[in-house]
Amino acid sequence: MANLLEVEELRKSYGSLVVTDSVSLSVGEGEALGVIGPNGAGKTTLFSLITGATRPDAGRVRLDGRDITGVGAAGRCIAGVCRSHQIPQPFEKLTVFENLLVGACFGRAMSEAEATDHCAGVLELTGLIAKANRPGGSLTLLDRKRLELARALATQPRLLLLDEIAGGLTEGECESLIGTIAAIRAGGTTIVWIEHIVHALLAVVGRLVVLNFGRKIAEGNAHAVMDLPEVREIYLGSPV
Template sequence: MSGPLLSVRNLTKRFGGVIAINDLTFDVKENEILGLIGPNGAGKTTLFHLISGFEEPDSGIIKFKEKVINGLGPHEIVKLGISRTFQIPQPFLNLTVFQNLLVAAMYGAGLRKEKACEEAKRILDVIELTDKGDWLARDLTMSDLRRLELARALCNKPCLLLVDEVAAGLSYDEIPKLLNVLRKVHDMGVTIIVVEHVLSVIMKIANRVIVLHEGKKLAEGKPEEIAHNEKVMEAYFGTRFVKYSA
């Protein structure tokens, strides 16, 4: 494909008098890991809702593989090859880990049961949960719930994966392990957009970073460029912090 995998042009979304996304434009290249960061309320999750069909934009265009996807429902967008996770994992708590993946493979990807079983086993191995396949989802730790949420999204066989708040609720020791799983997913040929408000997490995983602030694109560049951007530091910590640290 010659053009970008995902193209967003002049995207705007309002909720009453609040502008959640404000004239936002950016592209996502095939096979990259794009980090999307910003303070709480910057518009990151709203953007995911717009891309995945859970919300409709007030104006602007979203293209995936050069096809306009504005107005399509979540189930239609999944079939095109976009899958996502959520800030709060949403598994079937009374099903086992394996059963959760089986449901996702059968009803998300439309696989027959035999093929769905094979796919579920493959994904369990990728996310390193094979030893907990027969555990009920309600008995998992937050770290394993994050893995299960990721696995359910992968069962849809996406070429673009939207990962929302990858580090939320995880300990300092658990975060690197989950980032390694994301790298394995990327090595499978999946393009990834990771939403996160913790700068250090994004710096370890992303090839390129976009910073949102009040629904607008504040900055864009390589992780090391963003880490030393005064506008970004000011958005996160305020003017006083920037002046003091300088």
């Protein structure tokens, strides 16, 4: 399977703090990859480097074989990379529907007429349709997270980056989220998902990458990776 995303020796530091330390990884077309690691491991920074929100000090990012390291954030979205934010960033004064419309009109260059039903469909899929005309800023945290996913989907990404969207959900909500993400993947979208709720992650992804202190410390089949002693040590705090 051809690689959709290739990240090569990415490096980013703030002052003396190295937050991304020569990380390389690749994601196949249509694959779902999970990214785990303790807080401060550099997971969100990795997403920012892939989406172009942050410039790397060194390294390359390739999408479908094309080097996009020099492309800005907006250009990368148009090329097919879109993320949800760990801390939701809604357009607060715009309605939920308009939030999605921005994504569809600019991320996927649709006309407003084309975008209307597309956005309504995404709102139905993500369970936000009843709140379509409410301002983004009036939503609860849970709905803001849904909006993050919905707005990213409105851009019809080839590569969807999900940053901890399952946190704080009830068991039932988590199940339905897993169903939604599995359906998105079944539709052909490639997914990279950062998540602390490991059982949700394992329900969707086949492969895991583990980050710690900005470095990739493990990679491979999801269940095999979870059984590695160094991963268990990170997750359970001390060796057992």
